[in-house]
Amino acid sequence: MFARRLRLGRMTSSTRAAAQRTAAIHKHMSSSAPDQPSDEPLVVFKSDGCLRSYALNRPSKLNALNQPMLDLLRPQIEEWSKGDLPGVIVGTGIGRAFCAGGDVATVVEDAAHPDTLPKAIRFFSQEFELDHILATMPKPYISIMDGITMGGGVGLGVNAPFRIATENTNFAMPETKIGYCPDVGASFFLSRVDGEIGTYLGLTSESLRGRAAFEHGFATHFVPARRIPGLLERLAAMDAPSYAQIDALLEEHRAERMPGEPSSPLVGAVRVALDAAFRHDTVEEIVAELETLASGSEHAAVREWAASTLEALAQRSPTSLKVALAAVRKGKAMTLLEALQMEMNIASAFCHGVSPDFRTGVTAVMVTKLKGRPDWSPATLDGVSDAWVRKEFFETYNPDQGTAPRLASTVSSAKGAVDPMRYALPTEDEIRQMVDGSHRSSGSTVVTLEELVKKFEELKRGKSGVREKVLEVVQRRCTTEEDKHLGQKWLVWKH
Numbered sequence: 389m390f391a392r393r394l395r396l397g398r399m400t401s402s403t404r405a406a407a408q409r410t411a412a413i414h415k416h417m418s419s420s421a422p423d424q425p426s427d428e429p430l431v432v433f434k435s436d437g438c439l440r441s442y443a444l445n446r447p448s449k450l451n452a453l454n455q456p457m458l459d460l461l462r463p464q465i466e467e468w469s470k471g472d473l474p475g476v477i478v479g480t481g482i483g484r485a486f487c488a489g490g491d492v493a494t495v496v497e498d499a500a501h502p503d504t505l506p507k508a509i510r511f512f513s514q515e516f517e518l519d520h521i522l523a524t525m526p527k528p529y530i531s532i533m534d535g536i537t538m539g540g541g542v543g544l545g546v547n548a549p550f551r552i553a554t555e556n557t558n559f560a561m562p563e564t565k566i567g568y569c570p571d572v573g574a575s576f577f578l579s580r581v582d583g584e585i586g587t588y589l590g591l592t593s594e595s596l597r598g599r600a601a602f603e604h605g606f607a608t609h610f611v612p613a614r615r616i617p618g619l620l621e622r623l624a625a626m627d628a629p630s631y632a633q634i635d636a637l638l639e640e641h642r643a644e645r646m647p648g649e650p651s652s653p654l655v656g657a658v659r660v661a662l663d664a665a666f667r668h669d670t671v672e673e674i675v676a677e678l679e680t681l682a683s684g685s686e687h688a689a690v691r692e693w694a695a696s697t698l699e700a701l702a703q704r705s706p707t708s709l710k711v712a713l714a715a716v717r718k719g720k721a722m723t724l725l726e727a728l729q730m731e732m733n734i735a736s737a738f739c740h741g742v743s744p745d746f747r748t749g750v751t752a753v754m755v756t757k758l759k760g761r762p763d764w765s766p767a768t769l770d771g772v773s774d775a776w777v778r779k780e781f782f783e784t785y786n787p788d789q790g791t792a793p794r795l796a797s798t799v800s801s802a803k804g805a806v807d808p809m810r811y812a813l814p815t816e817d818e819i820r821q822m823v824d825g826s827h828r829s830s831g832s833t834v835v836t837l838e839e840l841v842k843k844f845e846e847l848k849r850g851k852s853g854v855r856e857k858v859l860e861v862v863q864r865r866c867t868t869e870e871d872k873h874l875g876q877k878w879l880v881w882k883h
Contacts, residue, residue, distance in 0.1 A: 428445060429445060429460070430444075430445055430446055430454075430456055430457045430460060431443065431444055431445055431457055431460045431461055431464075432445050432482070433464055435475075436624040437623075437624035437625055437626070438474060438475050438476055438623070438624060438626055438627065438628060438629065439475065439476055439478060439620065439623055439624040440468045440475045440476065440477045440478070441477070441478040441479070441480060441620075442461060442464065442465070442477075442478075442479055442480070443480045443481060443482050444457065444479075444480070444481040444482065444486070444487055445482045446482075447481075447482050447483025447484070447485070448483075449488070449491070450483070450484070450485035450487070450488035450536055451481045451482070451483065451485045451486065451487045451488060451541070452487065452488050452489055452490060452491045452540070453487060453489070453490045453491060453515060453540045453541075453544075454490075454491040454494060455491075455494075455507070455510075455511055455514075458511070458514045458515060458518060459514075461518060462514065462517070462518050462521070465477070465518065465521055465522060465525070466521065468525075468527070469521065469525035469526065469527055474527075474628035475527060475628075476527065476528045476529075476530065476623060476626075476629060476634065477525070477527055477528065477529045477530070478529075478530045478531075478532065478620065478623070479522075479529070479530070479531045479532065479544055479545055479548075480532045480534070481532075481534070481535060481541075483535070484535045484536065484556070485535040485536035485537070485541070486531070486532065486533045486534060486535050486536065486537045486541050486544075486545070487536075487537065487538075487540060487541025487544055488536045488537075488538050488539070488541060489538045489539030489540045489541055489562070490511070490515060490539060490540035491511075492566065492568070492750050492754070493750055493754050493755065494511075495508045495511055495512075495739075496508075496746060496747050496750045496751070498511075499738075499739040499740075499741070499746075499747075500747065505739060505740070508739045509735070509736055509739050509792075509793060510793075512571070512732060512735040512736075512739070513732060513793045513795060515540060515543065515572065516543075516571070516572065516573070516728045516731065516732055516795055517728075517795055517796060517797055518544075519543040519544065519547070519572050519573055519728065520573075520724060520725055520728055520795070520797040521797055522544060522545075522547070522548065523547035523548070523573070523724055523808070524724075524797065528549060528550065528629070528631055528634055529548045529549060529550065530548060530550040530551075530552065530623075530634070530638075531544060531545025531546075531548040531550070531551050531552070532545075532552045532554075532616060533545055533551060533552060533553055533554070533557050533559065533601065533607060534552070534554040534556050534557065534613050534616060535554075535556045535557065535558065536558045537557060537558065537559050537560075537601075538558070538559070538560045538561065538562055538595075539560075539561060539562060539563060539570075539571075539572065540572055542559065542560075542561060542572060542574070542606075543571070543572025543573055543574075544572075546573070546577050546606060546808070547573060547576075547577060547724065547808045548808065549608070549631065549806035549807075549808060549810060549811060550608055550609065550634060550635070550638060550811060551606065551607040551608045551609070551808075551812075552607060552608075552609050552610075552611050552616070552638065553598065553599065553601040553602045553606070553607035553609070553610050553611075554598070554610070554611060554612060554613040554616070555598045555599070555612060555613060556598070556613055557596075557597065557598055557601050557607070558595050558596075558597055559595055559596045559597070559601040559606055559607075560589065560593060560594065560595035560596070561574050561578070561589055561590055561593065562593040562595075563593065563708065563712070564590075564591060564592070564593050564704040564705055564708040564709055564712055565593045565703070565704060565749065565753055566705075566746065566749035566750050566752075566753050566754070567705040567707070567708055567743065567744075567745030567746045567747070567748050567749030567750070567762065567764065568705075568708060568738055568745075568746050568749065568750075569708055569711045569712045569715060569731070569734050569735075569738070569781075570590045570712055570715070570716075571731040571734070571735060572728075572731070573724055573727055573728050573731070574590060574715075574716070574719075574731070575715040575716050575718065575719025575722070575727045575730060575731060576719050576722060576723075576724045576727035576728070577606075577808075578590045578716050578719070579716050579717070579719045579720035580720070580809075581604060581605045581606070581815075582604065582605060582815055582816040582817075582861075583659070583662070583663040583816060584662060584663045584665075584666035584667055585604050585654065585662070586716065587666040587667075587713065587716055588654075588662055588666045588697075590712050590713075590716050591666070591671070591674070591701065591704070591709055591712055591713060592697060592700045592701060592704070593700070593704065594697075594700060596652070598610075599645065599649070599651075599652070600651075600652035600653075600654070602813070602853065603651070603652050603813065603853065603856075603857065604652065604654070605809065605812050605813060605815065607812075608638075608808075608811040608812040609638040609639065609642060609811070609852075610642060610643060610852070610853070611638065611641045611642055611643065612641075612643045615641045615643075616641075618641070619637065619638070619641045622637060623637060631806065631810075631811075635811045635849075636849070638811075639849075639850070639851060639852065642852045643852075644852055645853075645856070653693070655860055656689075656860075656863070656864070657685075657687040657689060657690050658687075658689055658690055658693045659864060660864055661681050661685065661687075661690045661693065661694065662693075664677060664681075665677040665678050665681060665694070665697075669713070669717060670713070670774070671701075671706075671709045671710055671713055671769055672769055672770075674701075674713075675698065675701065675769070678694045678697055678698050678701075679694075679698065681693075681694035682694035682695040682698060702761070703761050705743075705745040705748075705749060705762070705764045706764060706766055706767070706768055706769045706771065706772045707743045707745050707764070707766065707772050707777070708743075708745060708749075709769070710769070710772050710774065710777045711734060711777055711781050714777060714778070714781070714782065715730060715731065715734065718730060718782070725795065725797065728795055729787075729794070729795050730782070732792055732793060732795055733781070733782070733785045733786050733787075733791075733792045734781050734782070734785070735792075736785040736791060736792035736793075737780055737781045737784065737785045740785070742780045742781065742784075743765075743780075744765050745762075745764050745765065748762050748763060748764065748765070749762050749764075813848070813851070813853050813854060813857045814844050814847070814848065814854065814857060814858065816861050816865070818844075819840070819844070819857075819858060819861045819862070819865075820865070820881050822835065822840055822843055822844070823835060823840065823862075823866060823879045823880070823881045824881050829843065829847060830843075834878040834879075835878065835879055836876055836877060836878060836879065837859075837862060837868075837877070837879060840858055840862070840879060841854070841855050841858050841859070844858055862879065865881060865882055866879045866880060866881055866882060867879075867880050867882055868880065
């Protein structure tokens with residue numbers, strides 16, 4: 389059925405006086421900011437009190453990263469990171485996007501000609517090295533993902549210790565739409581979020597909007613866009629704030645869920661189905677399980693989700709799907725730098741034309757604006773050999789053979805790097821550990837629901853969203869055992 393969909397291409401279906409500072413920040417974060425004049429810099433750098441900020445300033449292109457922007461960003465970020473003065477580094481975007489990704493149209497054009505091919509590969513290597521520097525620098529870093537945050541934009545911020553989502557956030561890794569593979573460290577971070585959410589996002593190119601990016605761990609805090617200017621003003625006035633002080637300040641500016649505000653669609657029975665379908669190690673097995681769910685699930689919401697997910701996968705490049713899944717599975721056992729190097733090898737393969745789908749996809753999606761399915765080659769999953777994928781994308785191109793550049797970072801990942809989940813909501817694995825007694829703070833081997841919630845509210849210092857996250861995980865993953873003598877119901881993790 390899936391192969392037939394692929395052939396037919398069926399498709400149904402965000403230091404000056406305080407007043408001046410606030411006005412400037414408003415301009416940077418405004419979703420209605422006009423395109424900047426051509427003589428303005430592509431990246432705006434500011435120092436204000438303890439605050440060191442960069443604002444991507446290419447709003448007409450949704451702040452898509454190009455080579456000149458990378459050339460501006462890296463030396464300044466390195467200077468801030470290595471400087472002796474204490475400070476907090478903040479990344480923002482001007483207009484309605486933080487960053488919509490890399491300027492892949494230019495990359496594809498460069499890759500098409502032997503004399504400019506090195507420029508395409510250099511773009512990826514410099515982008516990935518910048519991502520690693522931002523993830524490992526020894527100073528607090530806050531990425532403000534207000535607006536469109538996709539692809540290369542995700543790489544700029546997803547491994548920061550502090551990541552702010554707003555109601556405007558539109559978070560995605562859309563590479564399989566353009567015949568490419570999720571990169572910028574995606575094989576590292578997509579493989580480490582709860583369950584198979586990362587695998588699902590990496591293969592389908594679907595997005596998370598607003599609060600959902602926070603609820604699923606891609607952001608550490610949810611702050612309404614209107615509060616960002618005041619937050620940055622408060623931050624600039626602080627004297628060398630600690631990580632804990634920054635976390636507390638971000639929580640002060642948070643927003644609780646409003647009555648009627650929709651939750652993530654990827655919860656409850658749909659989430660159970662998602663984890664079951666995307667746990668497999670081949671795309672064919674994922675598709676087969678989705679087809680079973682689409683026709684046989686007892687839940688209407690699951691049937692609808694499975695059918696729409698099949699339709700999304702049917703539009704994607706079969707080659708990209710197989711490369712993406714293999715990369716996410718391999719990335720789970722890698723460090724961030726190792727994952728980025730693997731992705732650099734994959735990018736080199738695409739740039740050298742191992743698959744024509746990268747050029748086909750970028751042309752269809754970004755140039756001709758094709759509404760239907762691009763003319764992928766091969767057109768079906770069964771036309772893409774797993775052995776070919778392994779050889780061409782994971783073996784042929786690598787630094788040892790001189791076929792791909794070796795990534796280097798000038799900032800030590802051992803110095804000052806903070807776990808990117810430290811200030812996020814508790815992960816599903818942390819909740820499991822607390823339920824089964826293996827968590828360092830569990831204190832016992834049995835716990836009630838209210839005790840579990842209280843433990844995490846204490847560990848996360850009253851963080852917004854903790855109760856909701858714990859309750860959602862418990863509903864899916866736990867049963868209870870009743871102690872009639874004590875009148876208690878203990879939680880038991882379902883393995």
